[in-house]
Amino acid sequence: MTHEIYRSLNGDRWLLITDETDRLMVRHEPAMASGGRTTETPVQEFLDRTGVSPENLALRELLDRLGLK
Secondary structure (H helix, E strand, O other): OEEEEEEOOOOOEEEEEEOOOOOEEEEEEOOHHHOOOOEEEEHHHHHHHHOOOHHHHHHHHHHHHHOOO
């Protein structure tokens, strides 16, 4: 399962994915220009760390829509 959560104006992108053990994770794919690396974070850790950021709010909305929270 893969669902786009949010895409920022600078091109960063956050996806809700399931990893190889079926855990829900948030994958952050940074914009090419930023030179960052892709990371994966467990959903609850992501929600705890990101406060009221747009990607946090979008994830909460997506989880509600999918009936996962």
